[in-house]
Amino acid sequence: MNCNDNTAVFCDCKTTQTQEFCGNADDNIASNKKLSIELLAIDLSRCNRCIPTAKKLKKALEILRPVAQILGIELEYKETVVFSLEDAKEKALLSSPTIRINGHDTVQNVQESLCESCSSLTQNNIPIDCRDWYYKGKLYSYPPLPMLVEIILKALLNIDDLQPVSQKPLQELPANLMTYFENSLEKKSCG
Template sequence: MKKKKQIGPNNELVIDFLYIDLSECGRCQSSDKKLDEAIRELREQIHRKNINSIKINKTKISSDKKAKEHNLIRSPTLRINGQDIEEIVNDEYNIKENYCPSCSNVAGTECYEITGEGENQCRVFKYKGKTYENIPKQMIKEAIKKELNIKKETPSTCCQSPKQVTKLSESKTKDNSCC
């Protein structure tokens, strides 16, 4: 079910990353790293949308009680302003999962049953027609851009080319400041 899009208090972008294990689970580790990279790459665009701060809550889900508190169905999960990433990007909330060998090690048991409906299976993500075992960085970036209504940017033409830099250097005596 789609939740109403909300920017947090004081124009804050709120990102919740819920995971079971960052020490051994390759899916959680990779998704965590890609989240950090996506935020770093989008930080300037986010602030241009008058977002005063980016609040990233990285929460280890270590018990059934905590999973229920955070409404976690499968790990890893990424929510932006309360909405699941797949709901934002794919316009549907459809969680899929498969066998995860690293989480089997963490749990001390195989993370699947014969039916393929094991309680400890890890989440997979559908993005642009493909299935990924970790959250793709481009998917994270697309979700943030959609949530904040960030359009594709056209690069600034000021001071982009070596020719432009040369022209600016030659015109130092002129009162002409492009940058």
């Protein structure tokens, strides 16, 4: 390719390339779209499921941030620790941890198993279950990175169909969360 070629551009990388292949061409699309990702958990300091979920989620966002920028979508991330039974009802928490994108739960079915680290946060080590993650035929105690990348990428590509919603508060919590909050060693409240 030479400078006389109509498809050639001189870009920041100091080479002559077609615009579609230039790695430094400004392809970012201006947009005011936002994808809000929220991790809700009953504990982010000791739970052996919530902590790795947060780490994997941050890694997935790090991987996909350049894609979001190219698509003109702002990625927003928030971690919310749910401290009380009332807070859990208000936030419509069905299981911990929960990941929501624009207010939508990313996993519709709740599957749980014993979480010894959360059980140790209750009086008398009452058995507490935390969310399991089902991906490609296997069950995981925290979501694998490829699963999170797929979920977020799908949301980025379908952002126009994923309008922000607010969860309707729950009248009753699932029994597992009721047990946790009623027996928590560290009863806290937000505010």
